[in-house]
Amino acid sequence: MKTNLLLIIAFLIFLGCNGKHDQQESLPKHGLLWKITGNGIQSASFLFGTFHEQGGISVLDSIQSFDSIFISTDQFICEMDLRKAVKLLTEKKDSKSNSYLKPWPNTDSTYVNLLTDEQKSILDSAINKDESLRIIREWNLRPVQAVSFIKYQSQKNAKDNKFPSKDNSDNDSVRTIILDIYLQQQAYKYNMDIEELDSMEEYQKLNDSINSRLPIMSYKSEVEFMIYYIQNYQEIDSLQKEYTNKLLTLYLQQDLGLLRQQQKEVNRHNNMIMSFLGNGNFIEIQEKMLIDERNNFWMKKIPNLIKNNSSFIAVGAGHLGGENGLINQLRNLNYSVVSVKKLRNN
Template sequence: MYLLLKKWMGKFCFYILIIFFIGLPGILSGQENSSLLWRIEHPDTDKISYLYGTLHLLDKSYIDSLPAVTDALTRAELIVGETLTDSTDLLRKVIKYTLMQDTLLSDIMDSVKFKKLNTLLKENLGVSVLYLNQFKPAMAWSMFTQAIYVQEFPVLAEKNDVLIDQYFLDYAKQNNIELAGLETTSFQMNLLFNKISVLRQLEILEDAVDNIDENKVLLNLMMQNYFANKLESIEADLMSNGLSEDEKNMLLRDRNREWLNKIPALIKDKNSFIAVGAGHLVGEEGLISGLRKLGFKVAPVDMSRSLNN
């Protein structure tokens, strides 16, 4: 079990965050001025910051095709991520939040679905579901997401050495740029593994395993639309994904509100680069709308062109 965790820890936090927004209806439809990169002008200072919506599954190499994102990153005096992942401390926290005490996944999961999940994981990740038997169902759901990603996008998955969000953090450390996190890893772990009950996690996992083909179709649509920079309707799509209103608030809206309390102070005195999941950007309660309500000028940026042009 320890070796399995060590193998996947570098990618775990970003995969586990996307599982609540994948495999459920999520088709993005484009609108005018659609972009994943947004320029933020501070109302009280001359500082210029950029907000970028990531897709947590992607490798850092994707940034090479986006000159404006690269330029925004190189101009940053502060880089802000959802959380600052410390891999040495992550293993301890994963064990603390994700292990079940008195039961096994095989005891509570339908046996046919358990075997189906085992086949999927073995064929695509080379991992038996038995290695996850002591973990809460959300951990298995995370591995399920990885498995269908590897199956549907083998070329992209082959390059998955450093995920895009982690790359931004690594870039800051390598270039002595100040770093800030909007949340702690402990907060995210508690949110995903404790705030959502084990039985609810199991319900979501079994539904995903029951609908593997549908999940693959939706993953393909999500990837296709992300690459096309179709952002604006993602909030409506996320809100129709089958989660309860309490879950939607907890996983998206409440976190956005907390981030909007922190971002203005973070970017007041520094040209900053903020990278968070694309689903947090849009909608009436998204970061773009929220920053505008706070008096910031927020405008889309053409990612295919250098900021110097």
């Protein structure tokens, strides 16, 4: 009897593991453009994964019939209307985005008081090499602002990368245009209705919620991070380009699985302050809130948006794959979600 019971338990464990394996195997791994049908919707809609930086627009050349599919839909659904996003950045001056920072002293002697002699020497050396960095002291930029300024100057001085463009246009504004912007411009061009998955208020609420989880930084930690960045910014900048280029390569290959893994590397690099402080837990929380929780929130809207309107949904490619990705969640609601590439091959 005992032997039989053990066999039953072992069999149930095997079924459970096998079910998880089958579920993982069924998760989408490749493709950026997906056709959505079934579950009572009147006409097909499409889900497309975008790339939020330069270079992604060239993927359109590898997707046959992309333009005809795009204009066949009546409604464009995006993360946020970019015209409103610009307004959010320029007008939201009361944002809590720096709520993890202490008020910065406004005295002229701030750096004199906070930096050790060795740190002052490192800052002086950096300013002597690049006169533009004098602004750090002249404007009394707090250390995290100084890091942003150094990063900006580094990017400004670097040569502009040129990327292949849709339709091989010679126009620089098209050659370097970000894919999300291009798609919204096309939606305006064809007079499509535009719906956003995040309103300004909803996105700001999410951003404030994420930042509320940041630990309060001491002035000492800020200064140490600034000095670390000054000493290593060329290596950090090179690593940033390496990570971004890998991400772009995987995007152009339409590899959803590896794309999300690489995005995690980029996120960790972009959160250098938290990595410097050894707070990897915050980075994991941020990723979960920006991807999984937003996916769950969007899925409360998408079924109603596509029910009666043929829609083209364009969101970051990182939102498509995985167990909590939009493709899997739509399938769990009994929609048929099939890669357009796979449909063509059939």
